[in-house]
Amino acid sequence: MTHPDSFHAVLERLSFGANVAFRPGEDLLHGVTVAPLTTPLAAGAPVQAAIFRLAAKGRIARHPATVPQVLAVLEGTGRVSGADGNFERIAASEAVFWAAGEEHETETEDGLTALVLEADGLQLFHRPSGPHPSPRTE
Numbered sequence: 001m002t003h004p005d006s007f008h009a010v011l012e013r014l015s016f017g018a019n020v021a022f023r024p025g026e027d028l029l030h031g032v033t034v035a036p037l038t039t040p041l042a043a044g045a046p047v048q049a050a051i052f053r054l055a056a057k058g059r060i061a062r063h064p065a066t067v068p069q070v071l072a073v074l075e076g077t078g079r080v081s082g083a084d085g086n087f088e089r090i091a092a093s094e095a096v097f098w099a100a101g102e103e104h105e106t107e108t109e110d111g112l113t114a115l116v117l118e119a120d121g122l123q124l125f126h127r128p129s130g131p132h133p134s135p136r137t138e
Helices: none
Strands: 029-036 048-064 069-081 087-091 095-098 103-107 112-118
Touching: 048 069
Parallel strands: none
Antiparallel strands: 029 048, 048 103, 048 112, 069 087, 069 095, 069 103, 069 112
């Protein structure tokens, strides 16, 4: 066990504002900017996280998930679909999980900002029944 006095972590602040986002050159992304938070999976990172901003009428076209992923909406509203192709509404404080290989799509009429997490082995959290444990603050 590491003694607290011997731990010398450096707090790193990240900006994910529109001013640091870029417009990827992928055909799947229409009206989308991305602000990466981590090194990409393609560069060997175990987890990839980024803020995706979809402008009004923005769309992430239908494609298969390369690894399991979560899209957590931070602002705005939109529609998402999974393997069955049926769209469902999604809004701020809601998230969706797509399994590796699952075809999926995201679109919005008025704009949407989301945190996208991708990782091999990423699993959906299943809340246990009964009293909820307090979060750890260590």
